[in-house]
Amino acid sequence: MNFVVMKHFEIPFQYQSLHINRIKRIRENADKRKQDLSPSLLTFEHADLILARHFGFCFGVQNAVERAYHILEDNPGKNIYLLSEIIHNPEVNKDLQSKGLKFIQNTKGEQLIAWDSITPNDIVIIPAFGTTNDIEAILRQKQLSVENFDTTCPFVERVWNKGEKLGKEGYSIVLHGNPEHEETRATMSKISEFAPVVIVTNHTDADMLREYINGNGPDERDWNVFFKSRASKGFNFRKHLNRIAVVNQTTMLAEETEKISNFLKDVMLAKYGSENIEYHFGSTRDTLCYATNDNQQASAELAKQQLDLVIVVGGHNSSNTTHLVELLKKETPTYFISSEMDLLNEKSIRHFDIEEGKVIETYGYLPKREKLRIGLTSGASCPDALMERVMLKLLSFTDEFADIDAAIDRLEEQTNGL
Numbered sequence: 301m302n303f304v305v306m307k308h309f310e311i312p313f314q315y316q317s318l319h320i321n322r323i324k325r326i327r328e329n330a331d332k333r334k335q336d337l338s339p340s341l342l343t344f345e346h347a348d349l350i351l352a353r354h355f356g357f358c359f360g361v362q363n364a365v366e367r368a369y370h371i372l373e374d375n376p377g378k379n380i381y382l383l384s385e386i387i388h389n390p391e392v393n394k395d396l397q398s399k400g401l402k403f404i405q406n407t408k409g410e411q412l413i414a415w416d417s418i419t420p421n422d423i424v425i426i427p428a429f430g431t432t433n434d435i436e437a438i439l440r441q442k443q444l445s446v447e448n449f450d451t452t453c454p455f456v457e458r459v460w461n462k463g464e465k466l467g468k469e470g471y472s473i474v475l476h477g478n479p480e481h482e483e484t485r486a487t488m489s490k491i492s493e494f495a496p497v498v499i500v501t502n503h504t505d506a507d508m509l510r511e512y513i514n515g516n517g518p519d520e521r522d523w524n525v526f527f528k529s530r531a532s533k534g535f536n537f538r539k540h541l542n543r544i545a546v547v548n549q550t551t552m553l554a555e556e557t558e559k560i561s562n563f564l565k566d567v568m569l570a571k572y573g574s575e576n577i578e579y580h581f582g583s584t585r586d587t588l589c590y591a592t593n594d595n596q597q598a599s600a601e602l603a604k605q606q607l608d609l610v611i612v613v614g615g616h617n618s619s620n621t622t623h624l625v626e627l628l629k630k631e632t633p634t635y636f637i638s639s640e641m642d643l644l645n646e647k648s649i650r651h652f653d654i655e656e657g658k659v660i661e662t663y664g665y666l667p668k669r670e671k672l673r674i675g676l677t678s679g680a681s682c683p684d685a686l687m688e689r690v691m692l693k694l695l696s697f698t699d700e701f702a703d704i705d706a707a708i709d710r711l712e713e714q715t716n717g718l
């Protein structure tokens with residue numbers, strides 16, 4: 301396997317892009333403290349491609365991808381499994397599968413390969429999202445190493461540590477996340493060792509929780525309908541909602557967590573008064589990871605650029621990518637595609653509609669203009685090589701003979717004020 305060193309990680313060459321790499325280096329060198337969120341402009345005759353300041357593989361994904369390829373290389377002839385998708389990117393997962401890796405579960409936790417068929421001689425890799433205590437127990441029972449093949453992202457572990465600390469201080473945890481997401485299932489499992497946990501996904505859930513906090517809401521039967529499958533074992537809404545603290549899945553939308561957290565704080569304030577609020581509402585900042593923050597802030601900046609459209613590249617089941625789409629589509633027509641193959645031609649695009657939850661085709665996505673302004677970004681699990689292919693395909697529709705190196709030279713001159 302041909303590896304090229306990228307930051308501290310060795311990412312397989314096929315996922316890298318020399319062009320994107322150069323753009324990122326130009327921006328990083330000019331702004332080491334990452335304070336400039338303005339996008340990167342590549343200008344051509346008939347299109348401006350405007351790339352978000354931050355996009356693509358995050359720390360946790362680079363780490364997981366590097367480890368997975370190394371484990372494959374170092375263990376020829378072994379059965380190597382992944383608990384589920386290593387990251388939410390179909391291209392990376394497909395390539396790992398083609399090299400012999402097998403997924404034990406799908407992203408919803410449904411079994412694809414029976415535990416009985418896995419032996420102590422096999423290797424099971426834990427993905428970047430982490431896993432539950434129950435699954436770790438199964439691995440240990442099978443005498444499989446948990447620690448040696450664990451690619452859990454340290455930013456996910458940070459949420460677990462925060463939840464543990466708050467739990468030990470006596471708070472119950474309200475976890476803002478998607479109960480079906482691997483990370484949220486893992487976080488629920490880890491934190492519930494130390495605190496009662498209930499998952500809320502949106503404001504409707506938080507509203508419902510308010511009724512239970514105030515003790516004037518629906519009864520036990522309704523709790524079982526709304527929250528039982530999303531609450532830790534033994535969660536008693538009569539007892540466990542008088543001291544709460546909010547943490548979140550690392551890839552949620554920052555503004556949504558903030559709204560839910562502020563809302564629940566107000567509920568506790570109204571019930572217990574400002575003199576007692578610290579006891580009843582644990583003070584936390586959100587537990588989003590740095591990449592989610594960077595990418596969301598850079599996308600918010602991208603949204604201000606008066607664009608004709610934005611293309612967001614990533615796996616349709618990727619939480620962080622979906623939230624970028626949510627952010628951007630408020631301002632600009634936004635198309636969520638999984639690869640350059642979705643750019644069918646200059647007239648039609650195939651894209652994922654996050655409201656409908658399905659792939660649709662849109663005609664006329666490139667407006668007729670002398671010069672188009674096209675925004676581009678991607679999720680934390682999208683390889684830069686994929687982003688480059690999307691860029692090239694777009695340019696094949698607008699500027700067939702585009703000189704990308706010259707456009708990056710211009711970006712460099714502009715960035716360095718030359």
Ligand code: SF4
Nearest residue numbers: 358360453455550589
């Ligand atoms: S999105 Fe954040 S928490 Fe998830 S793998 Fe990347 S760095 Fe880690």
